[in-house]
Each structure stands twice: as structure tokens, then as C-alpha cells.
Amino acid sequence: MIYEQIASNKRNSFLLVFVFTxxxxxxxxxxxxxxxxxxxxLGIFIxxxxxxxxxxxxxxxxxSVLLSSVGAKQVDPNSSSQLYNVVKEMSISSGLTMPKVxxxxxxxxxxxxxxxxxxxxxxxxxEGLLQLLNREELQGVVAHEMSHIQNxxxxxxxxxxxxxxxxxxxxxxxxxxxFFGGSRRRNNDSGGGGGxxxxxxxxxxxxxxxxxxxxxxxxxxxxxxxxxxxAAMMTRDPAGLANALRKLQSVSIQATTSNDAVAPLYFTEPxxxxxxxxxxxxxxxxxxxxxxxxxxxxxx
Amino acid sequence: MWFGIIGAIVLVVLWAISKxxxxxxxxxxxxxxxxxxxxxxxxxxxxxxxxxEAVKGYMKYEKEVLESVTNARAAAMQAKTPAESGPAxxxxxxxxxxxFVVMENYPDLKANENVLxxxxxxxxxxxxxxxxxxxxxxxxxxxxxxxxxxPSSFFANLFGFKAREYFEVDQxxxxxxxxxxxxx
Numbered sequence: 001m002i003y004e005q006i007a008s009n010k011r012n013s014f015l016l017v018f019v020f021t022x023x024x025x026x027x028x029x030x031x032x033x034x035x036x037x038x039x040x041x042l043g044i045f046i047x048x049x050x051x052x053x054x055x056x057x058x059x060x061x062x063x064s065v066l067l068s069s070v071g072a073k074q075v076d077p078n079s080s081s082q083l084y085n086v087v088k089e090m091s092i093s094s095g096l097t098m099p100k101v102x103x104x105x106x107x108x109x110x111x112x113x114x115x116x117x118x119x120x121x122x123x124x125x126x127e128g129l130l131q132l133l134n135r136e137e138l139q140g141v142v143a144h145e146m147s148h149i150q151n152x153x154x155x156x157x158x159x160x161x162x163x164x165x166x167x168x169x170x171x172x173x174x175x176x177x178x179f180f181g182g183s184r185r186r187n188n189d190s191g192g193g194g195g196x197x198x199x200x201x202x203x204x205x206x207x208x209x210x211x212x213x214x215x216x217x218x219x220x221x222x223x224x225x226x227x228x229x230x231a232a233m234m235t236r237d238p239a240g241l242a243n244a245l246r247k248l249q250s251v252s253i254q255a256t257t258s259n260d261a262v263a264p265l266y267f268t269e270p271x272x273x274x275x276x277x278x279x280x281x282x283x284x285x286x287x288x289x290x291x292x293x294x295x296x297x298x299x300x
Numbered sequence: 301m302w303f304g305i306i307g308a309i310v311l312v313v314l315w316a317i318s319k320x321x322x323x324x325x326x327x328x329x330x331x332x333x334x335x336x337x338x339x340x341x342x343x344x345x346x347x348x349x350x351x352x353e354a355v356k357g358y359m360k361y362e363k364e365v366l367e368s369v370t371n372a373r374a375a376a377m378q379a380k381t382p383a384e385s386g387p388a389x390x391x392x393x394x395x396x397x398x399x400f401v402v403m404e405n406y407p408d409l410k411a412n413e414n415v416l417x418x419x420x421x422x423x424x425x426x427x428x429x430x431x432x433x434x435x436x437x438x439x440x441x442x443x444x445x446x447x448x449x450x451p452s453s454f455f456a457n458l459f460g461f462k463a464r465e466y467f468e469v470d471q472x473x474x475x476x477x478x479x480x481x482x483x484x
Contacts, residue, residue: 085424093431135423 005226009152013159020163021051027203058162063114063122063154065162066265070257072102072124083125086139090146093234099123099149108255109133109248112265113145114158121149128253129267133244140231140241141267147230153223157265221284228289232296242293249286319452323461326443330464333436334382337467340429341376341389347425348373348396351418355399358409362402369395382436386468393426433467440464 025047032043057065075084084101091098099113102124109129115121123145125138133141148154232238248268263269268286352366359366372395376388400419403409410416444463447456 082420082424085420089424089427089431092428092435095435 005151005153005223009156013156016156016159016163017055020054021048024051024054030203054163054166055159058159059116062116062158062162063120065165066114066158066262067102067122067124069165070104070106070124070262072104075101075103077101082135083130083138083142086135086142087123087146090139090143090234093143094146094150096146096150097121099146101125103127103130104257106255106257108253109251110255111141111145111267112262113148113154114161114265115149115154116158117152117155118149121154123149126255126257132247132251136235136237136240137244137247139235140237140244143231143234144227144241144267146234147227148223150230151223151226153227154265161262161265224284224289225292228293229296232293238293238296242290245286245290245293249290316455319455320459323443323447323456323459326439326446327461327464329439330436330443333432333439334467337429337432337436340425340432341385344392344422344425344429345373345377347418347422348392351396351399351415351422354412354415354418355403355406355409358406359402365395365398365402369399371395381465382467383465386466389429393429396422396426437466440466 025044028043028047028050029040030043032039032041032046036042075081077084083103087101088098090096096118099115099118099121100123102122104124104126106126107128108126109132111123111125111129113121113123123142125142129141130138148157228241231241235241245268348369352369356366369392372388372392376385376392379385379388403415403419446452447461448463
């Protein structure tokens with residue numbers, strides 16, 4: 001089960017990078033053709049360069065990009081804080097390399113893991129989670145995140161988060177310049193530029209739902225259930241994680257640092273007032289997760 | 301004909317070499333894991349006197365609890381082999397846990413920063429011992445299996461490899477691994 005998961009994560013990551021490259025290169029080709037005569041070649045060149053850069057950034061420093069986007073601070077390994085101790089215990093239990101540990105200054109109780117493989121992984125926990133949970137419950141959540149590291153879920157999720165984040169950024173940039181470009185055209189009637197931006201706007205309008213679909217794939221329900229199950233194996237205590245989920249279900253504190261790019265990486269859905277059974281939900285309903293963990297606790 | 305015999309001998313020798321190397325790899329892993337456990341055990345021996353010192357003033361009427369910890373610590377430090385250490389360390393774990401339970405009755409203690417820090421240190425050390433014990437016993441099982449099953453047992457005897465001791469645990473105290481059912 002876990003080996004299948006690892007293989008499918010690697011396959012999905014490759015497919016994702018391939019599709020992104022194809023889309024960016026072809027978009028740049030059309031832009032080049034529309035801008036100058038025979039500019040398509042130049043467009044392909046620029047597009048390949050752009051997507052290579054994007055891939056390298058998300059693969060080698062995707063976790064630092066995401067961590068700094070939420071303002072995470074690294075925990076000093078010598079501070080012997082409870083969080084660091086708990087992560088260390090789980091790394092002994094799972095046999096994984098000790099990940100870098102971060103605290104996010106956010107009052108909402110949540111956590112996420114990022115990185116490209118178990119030897120280059122980071123685990124971030126919100127301040128709100130540390131305040132809400134006791135030691136056993138924290139251990140359950142940390143074990144869940146360690147399972148994502150073990151199953152290589154973090155590779156795909158990190159690449160999606162960084163690349164999707166970039167696309168959203170570029171799209172919003174073009175939406176704004178389209179707006180300004182349109183107003184300029186009305187003034188001096190120079191033409192040309194508006195057409196290109198219209199084309200770009202259309203391309204990103206097509207891209208947006210694809211990006212949404214990819215984010216959704218990043219956190220399938222099955223992999224959340226699998227991470228919960230692996231966490232129970234690591235801690236030998238399904239009740240800890242179940243109690244943590246029960247506590248999380250009962251509180252509603254608005255996240256202050258989370259953004260759409262990081263959302264699918266989190267332990268629970270960071271957006272409030274969000275119907276968990278809706279089509280775009282990235283996480284399975286908490287109640288189902290508790291039920292499964294309790295089932296494990298009883299059949300032992 | 302001769303080529304066939306020489307070829308067969310070469311194959312057997314190559315197989316024996318690869319088996320020998322796999323024994324060595326497992327044996328080194330066992331020794332490394334045991335060394336890791338010992339680091340944590342020693343850490344616990346060092347922490348316990350500090351905890352007793354910190355709570356002694358508050359727990360005047362709990363002499364027995366504190367004494368039982370001191371005795372369990374002394375007994376555990378006497379143990380030499382993994383098989384002896386296991387039960388002795390379990391007694392110590394139980395005794396330290398009793399202090400934590402009694403501590404619940406002393407609100408002053410639960411507000412003491414130093415005591416809380418020691419409690420966290422002891423808890424994490426205990427958890428590390430428990431999780432590394434699992435890992436250690438798993439490798440010992442693999443090593444023992446590979447030197448006791450035929451035909452590799454023949455070479456194990458020849459090279460003088462002996463079965464290793466488990467770091468034994470009192471079964472009643474160990475949390476069983478939960479059975480994971482992913483079908484629902």
C-alpha cells in the first residue's frame with residue numbers, strides 16, 4: 001500500500017512537471033507568434049527557460065518558499081522543546097531522518113510538511129496547535145505529518161503548491177495589466193498590445209480550473225486516510241490522533257498566515273466556513289477520520 | 301566437466317561471501333541500535349536524581365514512591381545484557397510514572413518550571429527508549445532468523461555467529477501495534 005503510494009506520487013510529480021512545461025512553452029510560443037513575426041522560436045526558448053527555472057525552484061527550495069510565505073521560524077535543535085522532542089521520537093519510531101522543525105506564528109491549530117524526499121523534509125506546526133493539544137495529541141498530528149514525508153506525499157504537494165502559486169501570481173499580474181492595457185488602448189488607440197493580453201487572459205482562464213484540479217489531486221482522501229493509519233502505527237496510539245481531531249473539530253479560529261497555495265498541505269482544511277463534502281474540498285471530513293481511527297483502537 | 305565443478309565451487313564461495321557480509325551488516329546494525337538505546341538509558345539515569353532533588357521538598361509524605369525510584373534505578377544500572385536490562389528498565393519506567401501520578405496531587409509542583417522541564421525530558425527519553433527498543437528487537441529477529449535457517453546456518457556456525465538477545469519487555473505493559481484496516 002505504502003510502496004504503491006510512493007510510486008504513484010513519483011509518477012504524478014513527473015506528469016505534473018511535464019504538463020506544466022507543455023502549457024508554459026506552448027503559451028509562450030503563441031505569445032511570441034502574436035508579438036513579432038516568427039517570434040514563436042524565441043517564445044519556446046523563453047518558455048523552456050521559465051519552466052525549467054520554476055521546476056528547479058519548486059524541487060530544490062520549494063519547502064523554503066512555502067515556509068517563508070507563512071513566516072515560519074525554525075526551532076533550535078538544542079532548545080529541547082516539547083515539539084522538537086516529539087518529532088525526534090517519531091523519527092526514531094519511523095526510522096526516517098529527522099526533519100527540520102518550524103513554528104508558524106498563527107493562532108489557528110494546524111500543521112504541514114514539505115520538501116522533496118525524507119532526507120530533505122521540513123515539518124511546520126502552528127502556534128495555535130501547540131496551545132490546544134496535549135503531548136499525546138501533538139504526537140498523533142506530528143506522526144500524521146511524518147507519514148506524509150514517509151509516503152513521499154510531500155514531493156507532489158510541494159511542487160503543486162509552488163507551481164500553482166506561481167501560476168496564480170502570474171495570472172493575477174496579467175489580469176491587472178490587461179485592465180490597464182485596455183484603458184490605455186482607449187486613450188491612444190495604438191492597438192496590438194491589448195490583443196496579446198486578451199490572449200494571455202484567455203490562456204490563464206483555461207489554466208485556472210486545471211490548477212484547481214491539480215491542487216485537489218494533491219490531497220486525495222485516500223492519502224489522508226493512509227497517513228492517519230501510518231500515524232497510528234508510528235505512535236501505537238490511534239486514540240491520540242483521534243482526540244486531536246476531535247479537539248480541532250470543536251474550535252474555529254481563523255488562520256492568519258495560510259494562503260491558497262499552502263492550503264492543500266495542511267493537516268486540516270485551513271479555510272473556515274467550507275463545506276468539506278463539496279467538490280473542491282481537499283481534505284476528507286474530520287468525522288470520517290475519527291471513525292476510522294476509533295475502529296483501529298477497538299479491533300486491537 | 302572440470303569447468304562445471306570449478307564453476308559450482310566459485311558460485312558457492314561467492315554465495316558464502318555475500319552471506320558473511322550480510323551477517324556483518326546486521327550485526328553492526330544491532331550493535332549500533334543497542335548503543336543508541338544505551339545513550340537514552342544513561343540519559344535517564346542522569347535525569348532521575350535531578351527530578352527527585354526537585355520534588356523532594358514538596359513530597360515529604362511520599363518517601364516510599366521516591367525510594368522505589370532510587371532502588372529501581374540502582375537495579376537497572378546493574379543490568380548488563382539486553383535480556384537483563386529489559387525487565388529492570390520496565391520497573392524503572394513504572395516507578396518514574398508513579399512519581400508523575402503522585403505529582404498530580406501537588407499543584408505547586410505542576411507550576412514549577414524546573415519540574416515541568418524535567419518531566420518533559422524524562423517523558424521524551426522514555427518514549428525514545430520504547431521506540432528504539434522496537435527497532436532493536438526487529439533487527440535482532442532478522443539477524444537470528446538469518447543465522448538459524450538452513451543453509452546459511454551452516455556458514456553462521458562456521459564463522460562463529462551467535463544468536464543475539466532480545467531487549468525483553470513485560471508484555472502486559474507494552475502497547476500492541478494497532479491493527480490497521482484500510483478496507484472500510
